[in-house]
Each structure stands twice: as structure tokens, then as C-alpha cells.
Amino acid sequence: MSHDQARVARALLSVSDKTGLVDFARALSERGVALVSTGGTHRALSEAGLPVTEVAEITGFPEMMDGRVKTLHPAVHGGLLAVRDDPEHQAALAAHGIGAIDLLVVNLYPFEATIAKPCAYDDAVENIDVGGPAMIRAAAKNHADVAVVVDVADYGAILSELEAGNGTLGAATRRRLAQKAFARTASYDSAIASWLADHVEMEAAPAFRAFGGTLAQSLRYGENPHQSAAFYRTPGLVRPGVASARQLQGKELSFNNLNDTDAAYECVAEFDPARAAAVAIIKHANPCGVAEGDTLAEAYERALACDPTSAFGGIVALNRTLDAESAARIVEIFTEVIIAPDATEEAIALVATKKNLRLLLTGGLPDPRAKGFSMRNLAGGILVQGRDAAVVDDMTLKVVTKREPTAQEYADLRFAYRVAKHVKSNAIVYARNGATVGIGAGQMSRVDSSRIAAWKAAEGAKRIGAAESLAKGSVVASDAFFPFADGLIAAAEAGATAVIQPGGSMRDADVIKAADEAGLAMVFTGHRHFRH
Structure with a gap:
């Protein structure tokens, strides 16, 4: 046996998801691998007629506290953590009668599945696995000698390699499995931390923040063909x-x-x-x-x-x-x-x-008022923010011009601001009678966004043979304040009759004056909708 290879002579199996368990364990047993298991896993293997030792027999303690305590014992963790070529470790195993464990097969209590549907707080807590992650981390740390399997999808590949390697697994495989194991426990702990965050008054910027997910789909590539990509689903009640x-x-x-x-x-x-x-x-x-x-x-x-x-x-x-x-x-x-x-x-x-x-x-619509967070990678870090849950229907619109909007203008202003929230900054949206007629997005200056949106509205008029731009008689929404009057003047020239914007510019007075001179009605929301 080469230094690269590690023989699998004894395996510990403790799984919540028993998919493929019996067939996998039978194949191991037929290769001469001794099987050790816990609780429900032991029952499933015994009922299938496989020779298997219960963990309680090697620890000398029965499962306790409704199964909360069963594998947290030196007879288990010593067998997982012992370094095979360390004489002191081997002497400790011999002195305490501990058998080495070469393969650990564990999948965890279904915490993510439990919180994915309405559940009682205590039910969620009861589905937090303790012994499983402890064993996984022990085996993964000692991957120089031990292989750890946390995903039923890996059963077939493990059996194939054992067959090809005459009962051994290579170092590259053990390292790959260890990485996957640590990622699994990290994702699991992230789900727990995120769920608990919904049940406590969490500070805005906690000292530690955990993010994790489960692969939903491997993607052919990212934004461009030279970028790799995948889609991960976050745990909990999915939006x-x-x-x-x-x-x-x-x-x-x-x-x-x-x-x-x-x-x-x-x-x-x-x-x-x-x-x-x-x-x-x-x-x-x-x-x-x-x-x-x-x-x-x-x-x-x-x-x-x-x-x-x-x-x-x-x-x-x-x-x-x-x-x-x-x-x-x-x-x-x-x-x-x-x-x-x-x-x-x-x-x-x-x-x-x-x-x-x-x-x-989807089965439903997401709640635009719901709390949550979004994040973005930076070089060496992560930017995290709460989602933009501000909704214009909840805002008090302050009329700042001499003319107040008409009832129809008010309706269109709210409509346009709902859309502007979802347009990349700088955002300008022209709307009339509950429909957009021109949108300017993502420009470096707000006046350019206003001009582009007006041009779109003019092009729309040409398509239908209208004599005037579709912006004529429309309202306009800006996702942030007009820093100068030029953007508002461009909107007035395009034919807009009313404006909705957050306000808050040092030159608000100039913008209001320009609106009054053009006969526009304008309201301030006090809420900005930057979207980068």
C-alpha cells in the first residue's frame, strides 16, 4: 500500500437521510469493512441482515437524553482523530481499547428542511445536530487517515474507488471529501445562525456573520463564458x-x-x-x-x-x-x-x-415590505445591507410646489416611483395612466438619464404615429434628488407635468423654483432608491 492510499477497514455510519444507505453499507460489508452505527441507522442495517455493531457497545454507554448524547465519547472521537503513524496515538488507542475508524458516513439532522416550512421554535431547536458536526469535523481534520462522507451522492464514487484501489481511498479523494465536509458544517451552522437571527434583536452590524447555502443548480457559465458559476439556495422559508x-x-x-x-x-x-x-x-x-x-x-x-x-x-x-x-x-x-x-x-x-x-x-408573490439582506463581494470582504423594503404607498408625499398634483397625477407618481425603485441608478421613469412610457437607467449623470428616458418616449410616439412624445402629459420619477435643476428642466421640456423625487439636495430651492416656473407639481418622498 502506497503512502498515498489509506485502507478502509472500519466504518461508522450515522445518517438522518437513509437514501441508499443499505446498499452502500452492504457493499462495504462485502468488502470486509466492519460496520458501526447509531440508533435508527443501526436498526435499518440490522433489519437488512447486515452485521453491524451499535455505538453503545463500543462506548459502554446507552444513548441518552432522547439521543442527544450517543457519539460524544473518546471511543468514537479517539478512533476518528488518531494519527495512524504517530506511536503515541497508537499507544493511546491500545491502552484504552479504542478501534480506529477509517470511514465516517454522516448526514445531519434535517434542520434546513424543518425551518423551510412553518414550525415551532422548539421543533427547530430539537433538529440542531451536535454529535454529527463534531464527528464530521474530527474526521475531516484527520483526513490524512480518515475519509468522511456527508452526501449520499458520493456513495457510488466511494465504492468505485474502493474497488479500483483494492479497499483503499487516495489522498486526493480524502482531501476533497474533507473540504466538502467542512463546507457542509459551515453551511449548516450558517442556517442555524441565520434562523436564530430572526428570533433575536440583532444589532445592525454583528461582530460575526454567517452565510451559507445548498447547491440548487450548476450553471454552464456566469455572466460571460469564461466565468464559472453556480446557483445556491439559502435555507429557511424561501422568499x-x-x-x-x-x-x-x-x-x-x-x-x-x-x-x-x-x-x-x-x-x-x-x-x-x-x-x-x-x-x-x-x-x-x-x-x-x-x-x-x-x-x-x-x-x-x-x-x-x-x-x-x-x-x-x-x-x-x-x-x-x-x-x-x-x-x-x-x-x-x-x-x-x-x-x-x-x-x-x-x-x-x-x-x-x-x-x-x-x-x-412560484406559488406566490414576494412581500416588497419584507426585511432581509443583500450582499456583494469586494476584494477581501463582503458588503452586507438590508433589502430596500421601503414602499411608496407607505410614504407621506410632501407637496413642495405651488401646484398640487391632480388625483391622476398622484396615482401615476406612485406608479412611477414603484418602478424607479427597480431601475439601476441614475434612474428616471416617465409614466402615464399606469404604464411606463420612457425609462432612463444607469447613467453617470441624472440629466443624461432624463434625456434618454425622454428620447425613449419620443421613439414610442413615432412607432404608433403619434404627433407628440408619449412623455407629453406624463409624470416623472427620479430615484434620488436632482442635484441641479437641469434634470428637472429636461423632464419639463419632454412634457412631464408632475415629478416625484426624494428631495434633500443643497439646491432643492433651485429645483422647486424651476418646477414652479414650468408649472409642474412636485412631491418629495424623503426616501431614496439607489440601486447599483
Whole structure:
């Protein structure tokens, strides 16, 4: 046996998920591997007729405290941690009658599954595994001699390597398994810490912060083909959206699809389905058209009219059940993804005529007011912030101009501000009668965003043969204050009649004066919606 190889003579199995357990253990036993196991695992193996020793027999103690104490014993941890070529370690094993453990097979109490649905606090606590992570970490630390398996998906590869290696596992395999094991316990502890954070008054910037997730999908590549990528699902009650969705049909979702679809669904969730049907069309994580209507089909037509060129190859998000009328219209142009709370059978059949079009059903809309966090990697660190849960319907709109908005302008101002929250900064949104007519996104100066949005509205007029820009008679929303009057003047020149913005600029007085001179009504929200 080479130095690289470690023979597997004795294995300890203690699993919550018993998928494939008996077949795996039988294959080990047939190779002459001695089996040791705990509680329910021991019962499953014994009932399958396999020779197996219960942990209580080697520790000399029965399972205690409803199974909370069973493997936390030197007879277990000594067998996992002993260095095989260390004479003192070997002498300690011999002196205390401890047998070495060469292979540990553990998967943990289903804490993540427990908190993924409504559960009592005490039930969640009871599903926090203690002995499992302790054994995993011991075996992973001693991976020079011990192999640790935490994923049932690895059973087949382990058996294949044991066969090829005449009962041994290579150092590279043990190292790979150790890395996976530490990642598993880290993810598990992260789930517990995050769940507990929801049940305590946690400070805004705690000294330690844990983030973790479970692989939901390996992706072909990231934003570009030379970037690797994967999608991980975070534990707990999943916010309705991409992570919770069922994909009924279509190609595998890409990194950009997932990112854009999430942006689309978060945007459309700002619109209460009890008030009106709403549709958001997203391209490169920016809305290119958003509208409300009496029906989804009407809302889609109005959203599409804002920028049909950009909508080609976009993401369509709906706030109500996808019906046949709206589905028939959506499939008329190339669309990457449709995401909705649900869909009728007729709608599903219509979408099925486009085999590459992905249809995602989520079962519900995310709450735009819900707390949570977002994070972004920096070189050597992570930026963490609470999600933007501010909703314009909860804001007190302060009229700062001589003219107060009309009832229709108020409705459109709120509509435009809901959209502006989801447009990359600097963001300018023109809207009229519950539909966007021009959107300017992501420019380095706010006046440029305003000019682009006005140009989009003018182009929209040309498409339908209108004599005037679609911005004529519209309202305009800005995600942050106008630092100078020029951006507001550009909006007035485009034909806007009312403005909604956070306010707070050193030159607010100049901007208000310009609005009054142009006859515009303007309201301040006091809430900024930067989106970088």
C-alpha cells in the first residue's frame, strides 16, 4: 500500500437521510469493512441482515437524553482523530481499547428542511445536530487517515474507488471529501445562525456573520463564458421567486436568466394584484416596460409598448395567474422566461409551443415590505445591507410646489416611483395612466438619464404615429434628488407635468423654483432608491 492510499477497514455510519444507505453499507460489508452505527441507522442495517455493531457497545454507554448524547465519547472521537503513524496515538488507542475508524458516513439532522416550512421554535431547536458536526469535523481534520462522507451522492464514487484501489481511498479523494465536509458544517451552522437571527434583536452590524447555502443548480457559465458559476439556495422559508419556482418547461436557466428573472419578479411584486393586473418586462436587470391593466393581456400590451425593441429576448413577470389570453400574446415575440404565481392549463399549453421558453411558477408573490439582506463581494470582504423594503404607498408625499398634483397625477407618481425603485441608478421613469412610457437607467449623470428616458418616449410616439412624445402629459420619477435643476428642466421640456423625487439636495430651492416656473407639481418622498 502506497503512502498515498489509506485502507478502509472500519466504518461508522450515522445518517438522518437513509437514501441508499443499505446498499452502500452492504457493499462495504462485502468488502470486509466492519460496520458501526447509531440508533435508527443501526436498526435499518440490522433489519437488512447486515452485521453491524451499535455505538453503545463500543462506548459502554446507552444513548441518552432522547439521543442527544450517543457519539460524544473518546471511543468514537479517539478512533476518528488518531494519527495512524504517530506511536503515541497508537499507544493511546491500545491502552484504552479504542478501534480506529477509517470511514465516517454522516448526514445531519434535517434542520434546513424543518425551518423551510412553518414550525415551532422548539421543533427547530430539537433538529440542531451536535454529535454529527463534531464527528464530521474530527474526521475531516484527520483526513490524512480518515475519509468522511456527508452526501449520499458520493456513495457510488466511494465504492468505485474502493474497488479500483483494492479497499483503499487516495489522498486526493480524502482531501476533497474533507473540504466538502467542512463546507457542509459551515453551511449548516450558517442556517442555524441565520434562523436564530430572526428570533433575536440583532444589532445592525454583528461582530460575526454567517452565510451559507445548498447547491440548487450548476450553471454552464456566469455572466460571460469564461466565468464559472453556480446557483445556491439559502435555507429557511424561501422568499417566493426564482429560488422557490417550479420550472415547467424550457431550457436550463443561465446565470443571467436567474439574475434578470429575480429582478423582474421583485419589480412586479410592487404591484398589488388585488388592485390591478401588472406586468414587468426586464432586460439586463432593468425594466424596459412596466404597466398595470384590467387584465394581464392589457398590462402586457401596455408594458411592451414602452420599448418593444429592448423587450425582445427579455423576461416577463406577472403578478397574477398567467392566462391563455396573455400567454398567447407573450409567445408572439422571442422571450427568455415567463415567471408568475401560477398558470392555467390553457396557458401552459400555449407556452409549450415554444420549447425553449422557460415557464416558472412560484406559488406566490414576494412581500416588497419584507426585511432581509443583500450582499456583494469586494476584494477581501463582503458588503452586507438590508433589502430596500421601503414602499411608496407607505410614504407621506410632501407637496413642495405651488401646484398640487391632480388625483391622476398622484396615482401615476406612485406608479412611477414603484418602478424607479427597480431601475439601476441614475434612474428616471416617465409614466402615464399606469404604464411606463420612457425609462432612463444607469447613467453617470441624472440629466443624461432624463434625456434618454425622454428620447425613449419620443421613439414610442413615432412607432404608433403619434404627433407628440408619449412623455407629453406624463409624470416623472427620479430615484434620488436632482442635484441641479437641469434634470428637472429636461423632464419639463419632454412634457412631464408632475415629478416625484426624494428631495434633500443643497439646491432643492433651485429645483422647486424651476418646477414652479414650468408649472409642474412636485412631491418629495424623503426616501431614496439607489440601486447599483
